[in-house]
Amino acid sequence: MRRPVRAPSSGCGLEGTMVETALSSAVRHIVSSDQLSRADVDRLVARAQELAESRPPLLSGRIMATLFYEPSTRTRLSFESAMLRLGGLVIGTEAARDFSSAAKGETLEDTIRVVSGYSDVIVLRHNERGAALLASSASAVPLINAGDGDGEHPTQALTDILTIATERGSIDGVRVALCGDLRHGRTVHSLVRLLALYSGVSLLLVAPASLQLDADIVEWLRAAGVSCATAADANALDDTVDVVYQTRIQRERMADLDATPADCVRIDLAVMRRLAKSAVVMHPLPRVGEIDVAVDSDPRAAYFRQAHHGVAMRMALLDWLLA
Numbered sequence: 001m002r003r004p005v006r007a008p009s010s011g012c013g014l015e016g017t018m019v020e021t022a023l024s025s026a027v028r029h030i031v032s033s034d035q036l037s038r039a040d041v042d043r044l045v046a047r048a049q050e051l052a053e054s055r056p057p058l059l060s061g062r063i064m065a066t067l068f069y070e071p072s073t074r075t076r077l078s079f080e081s082a083m084l085r086l087g088g089l090v091i092g093t094e095a096a097r098d099f100s101s102a103a104k105g106e107t108l109e110d111t112i113r114v115v116s117g118y119s120d121v122i123v124l125r126h127n128e129r130g131a132a133l134l135a136s137s138a139s140a141v142p143l144i145n146a147g148d149g150d151g152e153h154p155t156q157a158l159t160d161i162l163t164i165a166t167e168r169g170s171i172d173g174v175r176v177a178l179c180g181d182l183r184h185g186r187t188v189h190s191l192v193r194l195l196a197l198y199s200g201v202s203l204l205l206v207a208p209a210s211l212q213l214d215a216d217i218v219e220w221l222r223a224a225g226v227s228c229a230t231a232a233d234a235n236a237l238d239d240t241v242d243v244v245y246q247t248r249i250q251r252e253r254m255a256d257l258d259a260t261p262a263d264c265v266r267i268d269l270a271v272m273r274r275l276a277k278s279a280v281v282m283h284p285l286p287r288v289g290e291i292d293v294a295v296d297s298d299p300r301a302a303y304f305r306q307a308h309h310g311v312a313m314r315m316a317l318l319d320w321l322l323a
C-alpha cells in the first residue's frame with residue numbers, strides 16, 4: 001500500500017506552509033521522521049554499523065552546538081560523544097531555559113539565529129512540540145530535533161531501528177509491541193513513522209485507553225499498510241511478539257496527574273517467560289520501574305545495548321549532514 005506523504009500532526013506540530021518552508025530550505029534539518037525515506041534509513045543504519053567502534057576524523061574542526069531546554073543524559077552525551085569521535089568540537093548549554101538568554105526573554109528563533117553563527121550544526125531539545133520546526137526556520141546550519149515536547153524524537157527512532165536491525169537482522173515483517181505511554185511518548189511517535197517504511201510490519205499497541213496512541217496516527221499507520229491491534233495490559237505479550245518496546249509514563253507532560261494510571265504496563269520475569277527465545281526487549285530509557293531490574297540479566301534485554309547504539313547512529317547522522 002502507498003505511504004501517505006505526511007503523518008498526522010502529533011509529529012512536528014506546526015503544519016502546512018511552515019512545514020514545507022522549513023523542510024524545503026537548502027539546509028537539511030532533521031525535525032521529523034516523516035522527512036526520511038526507507039533508502040535514507042537503510043543507508044544510515046549501514047553507515048552506523050560501519051562507524052561503530054571507530055573514530056575517523058571526518059568532521060575535524062567542525063563545531064556542534066547542543067541547546068537543551070529539557071533534561072537529557074543519553075541524547076546529549078551520545079551526540080557529544082559522536083561528534084568528538086568524528087574529530088569535531090562541541091559547545092552548548094544543558095539547562096538552556098535557565099542558562100541561555102531564554103531566561104531574559106529572548107525568543108527561540110533569535111537564539112538559534114545567533115547560535116547558527118557559532119556552529120556548523122545545532123542539536124536542540126525543547127519542552128514544546130513544534131519548537132524544532134520553528135527553530136529550523138531560523139537556522140542557517142542543519143538543526144537536529146533531539147526531542148520536542150510530546151512531538152517527535154527522530155534520532156532516538158533511528159537508534160531504535162539500528163537496534164532492531166542489529167539484534168534481529170531486518171525490519172521487514174517485524175511484530176512490535178509498543179507499551180506504556182503511547183500518547184505522550186515522542187520516541188514512539190517517531191518510531192512508528194520509521195517502521196511504516198518497511199513491509200509486513202505489525203504493531204500491538206499495549207496501553208490503558210488514556211495513554212493509547214492517537215487515533216489519527218493509528219488510522220494513518222493502517223493506510224500505510226501497517227497492521228495495528230490494541231491491548232490494555234501486559235497479558236497480551238506472548239511468543240508472537242518479536243520486539244517489546246517499553247516506555248515510561250511521561251508524567252511531566254500530564255496536567256491531571258490524579259487521572260494517570262499508577263501502574264501502566266510492567267515487564268517482569270513472568271512476562272519474559274511468555275516471550276519467544278528470540279524476542280528483543282527495548283526501552284529508550286530512562287526507566288522508572290516499568291521494567292523489573294531482574295530482567296536486566298536476560299540476554300533478550302537489549303535496552304543498554306540500544307543506548308550504546310545511539311553513538312554510532314548519531315555519528316552516521318552528523319557525517320550525513322556535515323561531511
Ligand code: NCD
Nearest residue numbers: 074075147187248284285286
Ligand atoms: C526519551 C525522551 O527524552 O524522549 N529518552 C531518550 O531520549 N532516550 C524517553 C523518555 O524521556 O521517557
